[in-house]
Amino acid sequence: DTEVTQTPKHLVMGMTNKKSLKCEQHMGHRAMYWYKQKAKKPPELMFVYSYEKLSINESVPSRFSPECPNSSLLNLHLHALQPEDSALYLCASSQDGRSGDTQYFGPGTRLTVL
Amino acid sequence: GENVEQHPSTLSVQEGDSAVIKCTYSDSASNYFPWYKQELGKRPQLIIDIRSNVGEKKDQRIAVTLNKTAKHFSLHITETQPEDSAVYFCAASATGFQKLVFGTGTRLLVSP
Numbered sequence: 001d002t003e004v005t006q007t008p009k010h011l012v013m014g015m016t017n018k019k020s021l022k023c024e025q026h027m028g029h030r031a032m033y034w035y036k037q038k039a040k041k042p043p044e045l046m047f048v049y050s051y052e053k054l055s056i057n058e059s060v061p062s063r064f065s066p067e068c069p070n071s072s073l074l075n076l077h078l079h080a081l082q083p084e085d086s087a088l089y090l091c092a093s094s095q096d097g098r099s100g101d102t103q104y105f106g107p108g109t110r111l112t113v114l
Numbered sequence: 115g116e117n118v119e120q121h122p123s124t125l126s127v128q129e130g131d132s133a134v135i136k137c138t139y140s141d142s143a144s145n146y147f148p149w150y151k152q153e154l155g156k157r158p159q160l161i162i163d164i165r166s167n168v169g170e171k172k173d174q175r176i177a178v179t180l181n182k183t184a185k186h187f188s189l190h191i192t193e194t195q196p197e198d199s200a201v202y203f204c205a206a207s208a209t210g211f212q213k214l215v216f217g218t219g220t221r222l223l224v225s226p
Binding site: 031040041045048058097098100101102104105106108 | 150212
């Protein structure tokens with residue numbers, strides 16, 4: 001399996017809702033990433049997990065809470081989001097997170113916050 | 115931190131022409147430079163990458179060149195086809211850092 005999968009594909013939520021985005025890979029990769037991509041903009045890094053430990057948090061608001069239950073799974077828990085958080089959320093994985101690792105992206109979850 | 119600039123923002127070519135997209139980076143410690151293609155509504159997909167110990171790399175119709183002294187790298191697509199139409203992002207990362215910094219993207223349109 002050479003793909004990163006993400007669920008759900010689309011998500012609409014209100015500002016008081018709690019929801020979670022899920023990402024899975026079975027390539028044996030030990031680094032996983034969350035990116036946020038607004039329309040017509042490049043992906044922006046949010047979090048990096050390396051060997052199931054959070055190694056980078058790009059000063060993301062606490063309403064976004066990442067979790068890495070095991071080396072194949074990555075979750076992003078969402079709570080009390082704002083309309084400006086509406087975006088495409090991309091998950092990626094790479095061999096072990098060293099510079100020069102190829103990052104493979106999932107198809108993304110398109111999030112709309114009402 | 116690293117800053118990556120990308121030009122042009124849009125590029126229109128006729129099928130069969132060549133296309134060139136240019137990026138400059140600010141951090142001299144950066145040593146890995148991938149290029150991603152993102153079709154509308156799809157995931158970014160790696161099309162080619164280059165490391166700082168190499169000046170040029172080619173894969174069929176796609177080539178990337180790197181000038182470390184000037185801190186710029188370029189994507190060259192020859193014999194363009196309509197299916198090459200997409201947004202292309204360059205990126206850079208430095209040794210010891212897991213962070214990829216992306217350029218602002220180039221929308222390439224190849225007309226039949």
